[in-house]
Amino acid sequence: MILALETSCDETALAAFDPQRGLVGEWVRTQIEIHGRHGGVVPDLAAREHLRQVVPLLLAGKDAWAGGPVGRIAVTRGPGLAACLALGVAAAKALALALRVPLSGVNHLRGHAWSPFISEHAAAPGNFDAALAELLPHLGLIASGGHTILFRIDSDRTVAQISSTRDDAAGEALDKGAKLLGLGYPGGPLIERAAAGGRTGAFDFPRGLGRRADLDFSFSGLKTSLRYQLEKMPLDEIREKMADLCASYQQAVVDALARKTRAALGRGGFRSLGLSGGVANNGVLRQRLAGEANRARVRFLAAGPGHAGDNAAMIGFAAWAGAANAAEGGMDLRIDPGARLDQA
Numbered sequence: 249m250i251l252a253l254e255t256s257c258d259e260t261a262l263a264a265f266d267p268q269r270g271l272v273g274e275w276v277r278t279q280i281e282i283h284g285r286h287g288g289v290v291p292d293l294a295a296r297e298h299l300r301q302v303v304p305l306l307l308a309g310k311d312a313w314a315g316g317p318v319g320r321i322a323v324t325r326g327p328g329l330a331a332c333l334a335l336g337v338a339a340a341k342a343l344a345l346a347l348r349v350p351l352s353g354v355n356h357l358r359g360h361a362w363s364p365f366i367s368e369h370a371a372a373p374g375n376f377d378a379a380l381a382e383l384l385p386h387l388g389l390i391a392s393g394g395h396t397i398l399f400r401i402d403s404d405r406t407v408a409q410i411s412s413t414r415d416d417a418a419g420e421a422l423d424k425g426a427k428l429l430g431l432g433y434p435g436g437p438l439i440e441r442a443a444a445g446g447r448t449g450a451f452d453f454p455r456g457l458g459r460r461a462d463l464d465f466s467f468s469g470l471k472t473s474l475r476y477q478l479e480k481m482p483l484d485e486i487r488e489k490m491a492d493l494c495a496s497y498q499q500a501v502v503d504a505l506a507r508k509t510r511a512a513l514g515r516g517g518f519r520s521l522g523l524s525g526g527v528a529n530n531g532v533l534r535q536r537l538a539g540e541a542n543r544a545r546v547r548f549l550a551a552g553p554g555h556a557g558d559n560a561a562m563i564g565f566a567a568w569a570g571a572a573n574a575a576e577g578g579m580d581l582r583i584d585p586g587a588r589l590d591q592a
């Protein structure tokens with residue numbers, strides 16, 4: 249069994265993953281309410297909260313993982329907030345020492361990259377290698393608050409970045425948009441809810457880099473365009489047209505993500521399409537990408553409930569499924585707050 253710890257941002261999360269049985273248990277303490285009061289994640293508050301939560305979390309899961317045997321500890325080493333990562337890695341080192349087991353440092357983005365496969369594994373743990381062979385090469389989209397990345401996983405299980413955003417991430421565009429609209433934080437789910445019944449074509453927002461042949465994304469122009477639009481509208485008109493504004497804005501984000509994903513799929517050779525990261529919770533995006541997968545005749549794998557946004561299950565799973573290409577970390581394991589997807 250692999251015991252995994254994730255503390256890179258605003259979730260303190262623990263998971264026990266057994267390659268033979270699947271997920272044994274998951275425990276999470278979220279800080280959304282604390283950061284919501286500040287309109288975004290405050291690094292210093294996040295680190296203090298992880299410190300407060302990490303031991304109660306380990307104790308909450310103890311009945312499940314103490315039954316063990318625990319064969320390895322996995323922990324997120326980056327990218328993420330330095331103080332938060334350091335706290336998680338220190339706790340993981342202490343656990344590995346106490347339990348006398350090896351420690352793996354996992355790239356958080358590789359966790360997201362592998363997360364759509366967790367439910368494939370759960371369906372038939374003993375048959376995972378064969379099932380995976382049918383799904384590779386894989387094209388994946390990670391859309392979160394900090395990252396927007398297209399990547400591939402090849403038959404030797406190497407994970408390689410194809411493209412990314414040049415400025416804001418997709419989730420960041422939704423969070424900043426929601427702030428301009430006075431909806432609160434985090435913006436993605438609030439915009440999705442407020443968009444219900446709205447017309448997606450009511451306002452014309454830009455699709456960043458839409459006409460360019462490369463696969464990079466850009467979302468900074470979108471939020472600027474919303475700001476200009478709102479400056480032209482009196483407050484009661486904004487209130488009255490809130491559903492239309494949200495539906496149109498959300499559609500611009502979904503369109504931009506779907507267009508580049510379609511272009512990448514068109515380059516051919518993929519057998520599955522994956523979607524993960526917090527924005528993968530969005531119903532409109534999931535449906536749209538399922539359509540793109542269908543059109544390209546590849547399997548669509550979206551991260552399951554609780555595994556789209558940050559979680560520890562994906563860290564334990566990536567430590568196992570991507571082990572051949574992961575960095576082995578001993579007691580000298582360091583954090584890497586700026587790690588890229590390509591790095592172990």
Ligand code: KG4
Binds near residue numbers: 257
């Ligand atoms: O992956 P995540 O939990 O944290 C990281 O950024 O690593 O992603 C958080 C992002 C936020 O920007 C949030 O607004 C967005 O995911 N999000 C959504 C939805 N739920 C969360 N965006 C669109 N629709 C949602 N339902």
Ligand code: ZN
Binds near residue numbers: 356360392525557558
């Ligand atoms: Zn994340």
